[in-house]
Structure formats: C-alpha cells, structure tokens
Amino acid sequence: MVDSRPSRPSTLRIVSLNCWGLKYLAKYRNERLExxxxxxxxxxxxxxxVGLQECWTQQDYNSIREKTRHLLPYGKFYHSGIFGGGLVILSRWPIEESSMVQYPLNGRPAAFYRGDWFVGKGVACARIRTGPESRDLVEVFCTHLHAPYETEPFDSYLCHRTAQAWEIAKLMRGAAERGHLVIGMGDFNMVPLSLAHRIIEAHSPVRDVWRMLHPESSIGAAKDLVEKKRGLPTPTAEFNLATNGTTCDSVLNTWRWNEAHKKRLAKGENVVIENSVLDPSAKRLDYIFFSSGPHRGATTGELSSEWTLECANVGMTARHPRLYCSLSDHFSVEATLTRHISNPAKTSDDKGQCIMSETCLPIDTYDEILSIIFAYSQREQWQRHLRMAHLLFQLVLSISCLVAVWWSPHNYVSFILMFVSTIGLSVGVVDGLMGGLFVSSELRALKEFEWEVGNVKTRAIDAIASSRTLENGG
Structure with a gap:
C-alpha cells in the first residue's frame, strides 16, 4: 500500500488505549473493540x-486491523505468556524490527484469579521507519505494568511494578542513546510522581507529555490523601479530562457507574452525565512518554530534525452508538509531535548521536527501592518455606491415607481415603513446585534488580562527591 504522506512526516500523532478486551469477562467485548x-x-x-493494551485475542486484533488497514497498514499482535500479553502496535509506516521483552518480575502464579503472571506482561518493542534516512527511525515501546490491588505503599505488588518501570526505562534509554525518537506508551498503572513514574523519568531521557503541558495537574484521584494534601477543590469531569488528563475511573465512563445507572443503560436508555459533575475518583494511569534531541551528522555536520510536543489530550470518550456504553473502562491518551530544525546547544559525538547527560534520583529514593526489594525478598523466602512445608505435609498425609486403606472397614471409606490422598498430594506438588521453582526464580530476579539499583546508587554517590569537590575548588 502506498502512503500518500510525505516520505519524512512533519507531525506524528500518537494514540494509546487500554481496550479492556478480557475474553469471556469483558461485557460487549466484540462490539466495543470493533x-x-x-x-x-x-x-x-x-x-x-497506535499502542493498544488488553487486546487479548487475535480475533479482536483482526477486527481492529480490518477497520484501520487503509490508515495504519502495518501492525503487530504480540504473543507472550500463557494467555498472551494483550499488546498491539499499529503504524502508518513499516515496522522494521520488533520484539517482546517479558518482565523478569511479573506477579505470582498462585494469584491465578488476577492473571498478571499468566499473561506474561512485558514491553512490546517496534522500530518504525518514517523516512529514507538512517536517522528516520522511531522506537516504540508499548506496555502494561502490573496492576495495583492495594494503595501504595501497602500494595504487595509494588516491588514488581517498580522493577518493571526500571526495565522499560532501560529499554527507552538504550533507544535514545542510539539517536532515535523514543515513544513509550501504555497503561502504567501508576499515578504521576509515584515511585515508578520518577524512575522512568530519571533513568531515561523521556518525559511525560501530559506533565510537560500541565505541570500542576493532579497526582492522584481527588479523594486520595496525596491529592487532598494539595488543598484543591474537587475537580469536575470536564476539568479532569482537559487539565488533569484522567483516563481511568472517570464519572463519565459507563463502566464506573453505580448500579442504578448501569440498569438504565442495560435497558437501552442513553443516560447522559453532565461534564460539570464532580469527579473525585478519576485518575491518570495511561501515559505517553517521548524523547527527542538535536543531532548532527557525523560526516556532513548537517543538522537533523528535532521532535517537539505540540499537544496532548484525552480521547476515545465517545460511547458506542448503539449500546451507549463507553468503549473501554479507560479513555485514551493522545499526543501530537512536530518536527522542526533547531541549532543544538550541544553537538554530537563522532557517531552522529546526541550527547546525553545522566540523571539520578535522590539517594534516599534508591534506599527506598532497596528496602522494598528487601521486604519483598523476605516475604518470598518465607513463602518458599511455607510451600515446601505444605508439600511435605501433603506427602505424609497421602501416605497415611494409603496405609489407612488397609484397615478400611467399608469400600466408601477406602474411596474417601484414596480421594483425599490424590487431591492432597496433587495440591502439595503444585504448591511445592511454585515454592521450589517459581519463588527461587523470582528471588534470583530480585537479586539482579537489587544489584542494579545498588550499582546506580553507588555511581550517584560518587557523582555527588565529585561535584562537591569541584565546587570546593579541589
């Protein structure tokens, strides 16, 4: 298919949406995703x-591709885990290279009712060529971080989400060091300025597009303590969309309505909620991050183009035309980047790449991350001991039941003993495998994460010490 746009575009329009496409569980899934x-x-x-999350089935992906193929002729459905990662990237230009990078820390198999471990969450990566030059490459990273099930800092999966933010920050930093435009997007399941958010912006050169335009926007739902401390009035739904960039739990989203409104909607009534109503629960969980800097050619000295942020908005708020429900339990976040030529303050190295300055978090933040890792490691070690003890207990119980069959007075008693022996041993083996294999694997991943954080902390301390030496004239 021939693209009618110029070979080197002057603008880039980016859209990220969590589709809520859970098979068998999400209501009106096929209709909504279509x-x-x-x-x-x-x-x-x-x-x-376009980056999509929770597009779990090939069927739904094909449906969206069919509708958008004339506009976005290139696409990739990413396969991951047991049930799939639910990640999709669509593009106007060719995808030259792609990969699916699974997170080393990603939930627990015992929490099967949550499913995070089974879908193999990670980062969908794509290199997209927008023009004929070698520098006309965009590296796109689409992700869906582990869901929070409690409020931070009491969330038992905080360590997982922190490690995942660390991993995607490394991927985006590497892309920026290659001199490419970097776009990171998805449902990050974090609020602005949370620990994961600060890690991403400190350990990669990307910036949150919404806070670039609205630096005073909310850092949580109005009902949350962190937002109440700011002393601001409860925002309206309209203000949340336009200024706070809230994409989740909006009062305008039909999937967050109370039961009375849902019943009216189920009867086919087009219930209208005014934009002026107060919206205390809405928060921003979906993000677009981007990074672009000026570059100079290695041999010609020619200045390349630099991308800047033009605008950002919350989108996909329109409802289904027939069902009158919201298209997802999230709204989309969208942004437009503009290309222009500028005179860079810093020239590049002999490879034509821009010079990047390394940033770091405050030292006590690294201590906070290390304490989270330590606490979670202690928890998992205790879990491993309990699961292995459970296996041993079930083994003894199973043998005891088999021995008891010899003295069973009735056939039905023998059946019960055999049943208890079989079921108990099966459960014990599964639990033992999780303790002996999964937990051990997770503890090793935690050790890697701990070393990386400790290493960066050491470098940050050395950098502070060197800076103070220079200031003192040493």
Missing part, C-alpha cells in the same frame, strides 16, 4: 502510531 477500530479509522487528526 467500534474502537471504527473510531480510530475516523479520528481527526488521523493517528500515525
């Missing part, structure tokens, strides 16, 4: 790169 494809295809301005 309509998502229709609205993407008719969006103004037209999207150039």
């Amino acid at each position: 309509e998502i494809g229709i609205q993407l295809a008719s969006a103004v301005p037209q999207p150039d790169i």
Whole structure:
C-alpha cells in the first residue's frame, strides 16, 4: 500500500488505549473493540502510531486491523505468556524490527484469579521507519505494568511494578542513546510522581507529555490523601479530562457507574452525565512518554530534525452508538509531535548521536527501592518455606491415607481415603513446585534488580562527591 504522506512526516500523532478486551469477562467485548477500530479509522487528526493494551485475542486484533488497514497498514499482535500479553502496535509506516521483552518480575502464579503472571506482561518493542534516512527511525515501546490491588505503599505488588518501570526505562534509554525518537506508551498503572513514574523519568531521557503541558495537574484521584494534601477543590469531569488528563475511573465512563445507572443503560436508555459533575475518583494511569534531541551528522555536520510536543489530550470518550456504553473502562491518551530544525546547544559525538547527560534520583529514593526489594525478598523466602512445608505435609498425609486403606472397614471409606490422598498430594506438588521453582526464580530476579539499583546508587554517590569537590575548588 502506498502512503500518500510525505516520505519524512512533519507531525506524528500518537494514540494509546487500554481496550479492556478480557475474553469471556469483558461485557460487549466484540462490539466495543470493533467500534474502537471504527473510531480510530475516523479520528481527526488521523493517528500515525497506535499502542493498544488488553487486546487479548487475535480475533479482536483482526477486527481492529480490518477497520484501520487503509490508515495504519502495518501492525503487530504480540504473543507472550500463557494467555498472551494483550499488546498491539499499529503504524502508518513499516515496522522494521520488533520484539517482546517479558518482565523478569511479573506477579505470582498462585494469584491465578488476577492473571498478571499468566499473561506474561512485558514491553512490546517496534522500530518504525518514517523516512529514507538512517536517522528516520522511531522506537516504540508499548506496555502494561502490573496492576495495583492495594494503595501504595501497602500494595504487595509494588516491588514488581517498580522493577518493571526500571526495565522499560532501560529499554527507552538504550533507544535514545542510539539517536532515535523514543515513544513509550501504555497503561502504567501508576499515578504521576509515584515511585515508578520518577524512575522512568530519571533513568531515561523521556518525559511525560501530559506533565510537560500541565505541570500542576493532579497526582492522584481527588479523594486520595496525596491529592487532598494539595488543598484543591474537587475537580469536575470536564476539568479532569482537559487539565488533569484522567483516563481511568472517570464519572463519565459507563463502566464506573453505580448500579442504578448501569440498569438504565442495560435497558437501552442513553443516560447522559453532565461534564460539570464532580469527579473525585478519576485518575491518570495511561501515559505517553517521548524523547527527542538535536543531532548532527557525523560526516556532513548537517543538522537533523528535532521532535517537539505540540499537544496532548484525552480521547476515545465517545460511547458506542448503539449500546451507549463507553468503549473501554479507560479513555485514551493522545499526543501530537512536530518536527522542526533547531541549532543544538550541544553537538554530537563522532557517531552522529546526541550527547546525553545522566540523571539520578535522590539517594534516599534508591534506599527506598532497596528496602522494598528487601521486604519483598523476605516475604518470598518465607513463602518458599511455607510451600515446601505444605508439600511435605501433603506427602505424609497421602501416605497415611494409603496405609489407612488397609484397615478400611467399608469400600466408601477406602474411596474417601484414596480421594483425599490424590487431591492432597496433587495440591502439595503444585504448591511445592511454585515454592521450589517459581519463588527461587523470582528471588534470583530480585537479586539482579537489587544489584542494579545498588550499582546506580553507588555511581550517584560518587557523582555527588565529585561535584562537591569541584565546587570546593579541589
């Protein structure tokens, strides 16, 4: 398919949406995701790169591709884990290279009712060529971090989400060091300025597009303590969309309505919620990060183009035209980047790449991360002991039941003993495998994460010491 746009675009329109496409569980899944494809295809301005999360099935992916193929002829459905990672990248330009990088720390198999471990969450990576030059490469990273099930800092999966933020920051930093435009997007399951958010912006050159435009926007839901401390009035739904960039738990989203409104909607009534109503629960969980700096050619000295942020908005708020429900339990976050030529303050090295300055978090933040790792490691070591003890107990119980069959007075008693022996031993073996294999693997991943954080902390301390020496004239 021939693209009618110029070979080197002057703008990039980016869209990220959590589709809520859980198979068998999400209501009206097929209808909603089909309509998502229709609205993407008719969006103004037209999207150039789209990242989707929770698009779990090939069927739904094909439906969206069918609706958007004329606009976004290139796409990739990413396979991961046991049930799939639910990640999709669509593009106007060819995807030259792609990979699916699974997170080393990603939930627990025992929490099967949550599913994070089984879907193999990670980062969908794609290199997209937007022009004929070698520098016309965009590296896109689409992700869905582990869901929070309690409020921080009491969330038992805080360590996982922190490690995942660390991993995607490394991937985006590497792309920026190659001199490419970097776009990171997805459902990060974090609020602005949380620990994961600060890690991403400190350990990679990317910036949160929303805070670039709205630095005073909310850092949580209005009902949360962190937001109450700011002393601001409860925002309206309209203010949340336009200024706070809230994409989740909005009062305008039908999947967050109370039961009375849901019943009216189920009867086919188009319930209207005014934008002026107060919206205390809405928060921002979906993000677009980007990084672009000026570059100079290694041989010609020619200045290359630099991408800057033009605008960002919350989108996909329109409801399904027939069902009157929201298209997902999230709204999309969208941004437009503009290309222009500038005179860089710093020239590049002999490879034509921009010079990047390393940033770091405050030292006590690294101590906080290390304490989180330590606490979670202690928990998992205790879990391993309990699971292995459970295996031993079930083994003894199973043997005892088999021995008791010899003295069983009735056949039905023998059956019960055999049943208890079989079921108990099966459960014990599964638990023992999780303790002996999964927990051990997780503890090794934690050791790697701990070493990386400790290493960066040491470098940060050395950098502070060197800076103080220079200031003192040493």
